[in-house]
Amino acid sequence: MKIKLSYLLFFCLSLPFYSTQAFQHDAYLKVQENLKQGWHTYNHSSILSYVYMPGNFSVKLSLKSNNIGLYGYMGDAYISTKVKRPEQVFPIAYSANGDYSEVLLTYEGIEVNIKSANINDELYLLVTPIKYSGLKPTIVLEGGILWNAAGTVQKDGHTIIAQLPQKKIQVQATQQATKSILPINNPYLAFDMEGKIAFTSKAHLSLANIEQAIETVKLKHQKSLEQYKNQAEMVSIIQNAIGFNTTYDPLNDRVITPVSRYWSESFGGPFVLFAWDTYFGAYMASLFNKDLAFSNAIAITKSLTPGGFVPNYTSGENRMSADRSQPPVGSTMIREIYRKHPEKWFLEYVFDDLLSWNNWWVKSRATSENLLCWGSDSLGDASANTWQAAAYESGLDNSPMFIDVPFNKKTHLMEQADVGLQALFIMDCEALGDIAQILGKHKIAKQLKDRAAIYKKALGKLWDQETGQYLNYRTDIKAFNQVTSPTNFYPLLINLPKQSQADRMISHLQNPEEYAGDWIIPSIPKNNKYYQEHDYWKGRVWGPLNLLVYLGLRNYNTTYKAELVEKSAKLLVDNYKATGGYVYENYHAIAGVGRTPDEIINQSDNFYHWGALLGFISLIDEGYMGKPLQKISK
Template identity: 40%
Template structure:
């Protein structure tokens, strides 16, 4: 029985994850291939992408064993062949141990730009280390067997990707590519088993090298790799008081950075597994803004590029969408409004006005959208607006104009907070005054008002201040003085809801409670072991909620963005112990699986701290690193978020 369970669980997890990915993201079957930005970008933004879109790197989303030269689109794809089964691993991604292919990729140190990469891979009886160095359009790649039969083999396949024009020839130990920009010559050294017109197959009995100039021995490439490895930023130097947190953040963001050929840009989607299910790339709204903030720590260009990518995806109706990927943009719904808050923090780090100017109009349009389209009786609610979607698969159209779509807009897809709420099928709104949304919106108004002031737009700054004040008054009516917490309110029954989530701490982010109220919230609820306190915090629904035991996605599991937004709120008050506890417990939750397996999970079990126990948790999802990013901010490696511009 134990053996059967071990087999069934991975297959079940795989099927569940795959169905969720395809349902939300649309899958690769959509024939329309391009989801262009709605708004043009300026010269500085275009120059930024031109700078990023170049050189050798693991640009192609489908496999971390594929190295691509941009802008040419010339690629070297590595595949593994197992001699016992005769099967070939054609693609390898991080976090797929429970998928059908069952490869285990251990991401190693690397740079963002691909000047150095390193990983280990285990598949069937094969265990390899793959390292690369790149500079001046030259590639040096070393594959080192760490444990494998000599009968197993490495297959090297040269390709021209994304319809780029070029010619490829394979001749004994040489691969020649002729692109529109240049001629490329790569030399392959190893025990060659077979050369055909389209690939070279080599035995894994010894190290295999691929290099631009012909090298005398693998020792030469080792020296080149050692020199290139020194370019990888070391947490002990960059953030000495939070070194391993930095290493986790940098590594997950760097490996998740890919090239989007549809829009000729470099972006950092949530994970390669999600992007693979969505046709090559996918951007979710609040996920991408959080990634931009983390990238601002050490990579200005990627921070800007990702913030611009999601902001410029604004819909015709004037809001930043929940999700965009090839052939699809969620025109019915947005997601939690964190854009202005994050843009403000990135500006604090780099202080470049053109960046604010580039996104201001879209952020203002989005801000006005909430007040115009999600206001019921002065409160803000989640919704999903009907629209003619065209020729889209049913899995994408199902949520449009429905309660499910409104739940997706919240970002907390299957949270039990929505179970008793009525969905108005006429106005297409969830009739629940949402503390989290109102709080985030107030913070958005205040952040955008500060940005407007920097850009010398006093009338708009005043408009935003007045809107913040208006919703502050409404948020104050959601305070339950007897209970000591802000509560969601059913707009049909006019009663408070006691389905408790960390979003009920978001008023701290909006600076609405006074110090006494804030202390009650923390003492009576944050530190309440029946609700949110415990060895692992913060569960996405209170521990005493009937749905907590489900331990499924937003039903009880711990999510880094919830912890992170609560942390930002705590910084606005004199609550040093709660802040310290949240930072340390979040750090420990991240680092345990990171140090063990180099995993950064999408969500975590609130009882055990595991990330791989429930199935609906990607093992290399970049916002999981927010659990360590709190410590980075807390140690002063970025400007204090509570400080105004």
Template identity: 35%
Template structure:
């Protein structure tokens, strides 16, 4: 069963934020206001037009809140739907509230009041609306009580943030849950990156739905902060569209079909494994089903790359295969689109090689991502007990890393650079040149030097770090992929920094991007497709090409969360970020995790203290099972660590003074 289940009331209809649809009956209802001329306004509420604020939206539709406006008058809607048959709505406004109903997606709406549709009963009393099956005992007088009950239930479990993070967790959550829709032709529930982007009626580019490869995986990673089952459903939703060779297509949609000529960056295993790690304090309570359901498709996609995208010097390069009946396939434009960086200056001088079906430019970022993909898949294979595949992938990753680290290294620049067919290194610089750190290419000393150089303010650093091309690059234009700041690119670059524990850099970059994320959310109710590289740039206009409710923008919040609490392959890392901060109700298989940084760094699980540390202490490698707790403690200060099975007992104290302590506590009677 997918989550949310395709049943009951939810904001399934891609075309509106101000209504709900009941599946499978197809009954839908919308709300709006009379405008100054007395004309009902019931649609067109998008982030560009008249959408004021998104409120909390549970995954299952049991609670959703949104504010819109018409001619300066606001309408605040609170809707309590969910998997049952009743829909309760409170519509608060100083204007005249109107509504309509229809009995199917394409049926002509009927104004409300009007004839009750079929087996449903429609009631209204003042601001309150009730839509229920005719035999329901619910009354419109109970709308307010139900809404407040649902609000309290939603608040009790939803992820929350505070302090340094302000309401970043709310923004991240809403940018995912408000984008879950039904695809009528598939009879499936999907979560595209943005409902505006995929709906032509919302100034989008498709009929009513589309999925893109790396967009989907990043959306699923963001959703792992909200709900584990929900994230699993998203992370696996595009894999069934792969071709027989294992290629996950760049895009599949209702109106424009499938891009059989090209894929998108291989981030599937990275995001799936990251979501898996964040789902528990050890493998005992993590979502094994996520790995079991996605591993075959992710492995096939991984193996597709070297079989179909060997470019210059035997390295991987972006490509496009010739497809009969598709005259735009096998072109340079399509190879650029496989990169996901459609108009990046990195590819301005590249050409298409019909012999290899790739660019004549080997891409350092792609090769690094493929190595990191192999490493993640090898670990997943080990967890699933497939040691043969794990050994094969580990050996392939080692060989590919060794080769790529040598060929992409530019002695003159003292950094990695893309490699041309003639053997020269391309001079263009972008955050993808930090991806070799994600792939483990350099030594620790070299990684530090690379980060120092690339994150200089005139290159990729500064107060608005990681523009999609270096500020001193001749191709920099601060537009789209020619200089805007993109969360997916930033996420991958920062994960490279963290692999080498370059925390001064990762903390600065994450903090600066968090402020950018929050400024757009607080000003425009926007979680953006891309972010402005300059202060004062307004991205709300359609011509600016920055969708305003794109789930992957939540990666910028996700990155900053990692400075306080981060699930890693070797265990959790908890550290004080240097400012008061809090994350509450993170959904783990063990329970709800809360991490607070104030006068102390405190980690609790369902209210029970697991760690209580001085601000100067960093805890890494933290794992907790029913029988054992282990961690590494560095820095300066004391930390109290709760042993296994002692949620209400006395924690044990550990003190460090600039050194390292490895701690392990075993439940009495358990194997040591």
């Protein structure tokens, strides 16, 4: 009874279960102002669309093959895809602030290198042909105003002219345009591929001038990586994964980083944000771009549903999963971003929303025994109030941990208390309590500390002495579920197990019949009957699982931590080099690749930002992110 009364008191004292987007902090507006300056690849539908902001004026590069029997005009270009496309874009470089980018583009046997630079809000583009066969291809530069913004665009000779409310912009080429009829609605310029060609919004520059200006920005970018010493290559990979996936959301007038352009398009555009994915992306961005980190963390936190929680996803036209959330890593990641960039307004701006979300877990996902279960409420998308939606809430969409576990449509819960969820929620309470202390909210901090203790005590009961693990608990049949995954190691995050218990837990990670091997950590043990299927969360290696297990290992004395750091980085870098720059959504734990030649393509998006977490672990390990999970307010 005392526990129930303490819950009631907490709910009465806590802040509302919803957040308004009407109020925007001045510091947040400044963040967006900083991000919306100059030329960047912010159009989600083509990586080769260079957008001037403010103004939403785009010039988009494309190719046309003139050989008979081929696709002809290329149109949009994507790096990431789960479906076959005629073009391939290989990312080479993306600077911390986006002022420099470089890609390799292939299309119908044509291969070109494309470099861009933003210098004093002027655009510099250089296209260098590498090879082609047959008839001479055509390079196309299309001008347009995006997202129904005000302005006009016209072609004049070898120049695209945009008249915006703010200014007039002229993008000119270093080569005379040719006549080419293409299926394009906007003004465009077409050029024979006869050697290097450059484009710029800066008047009276030659090809040599533009090439030299771009080279200067490139060298500056390369110089900036030197501060990371032996981790410079890793930082470059992470900057690519974040930068090339960063786009503009015109519906909310903000710059954000969806997991990939493919996923944004598959949700109808112009964006989709998944909860824990976005928090992890914000954490990575905080290494090199404070404004982008703040923007992403705020964007997902401020997406609160009417029920008062951060949804599984939010996308264009105010679509969201009103029935379900995702793993509660928000308060922890926001505290880590604050550790890197200690600006108190950031914590103040998101605190009420984080507290609302924390309260929601107790209200909507807790049993009377203070155990937490994944679930899905009645109001939501087409999958609401189903087993599958509850599995989606876990973030591990088809994990064998949930197979044969009933879903109760009356309670809206899976009938299984989840070790991973319980540990992440406790970590959320502790991080949010620390944030409350920083903000001087000492009463709420005490309540969160008490809440963490209650749920930690309940989690302690899920220790199975026989197997030496914390096990999920079937609430319907009152028995442990022997099916495990890396989430069963999350109690390490909150210092729950004693060292002797942690040693037994880690022995499972070191067991070749379970998790040990060249490519770690598989998302289910090798001795699970579903492992050989290697279908998504049935065995593949995932960056967020490795990151969270690594953070937990930091709390204990173990040699396994070094092995996890080394092998995670190797998996990422080996694939990045072998594929010409891809960062996969997940990796095949048997073959050690992002995709095997014979598997269906949609097992793993080839350019998904959280894949870079595998390398980000090594940066944390070398101290570039401070001491994660440690209290700041003490």
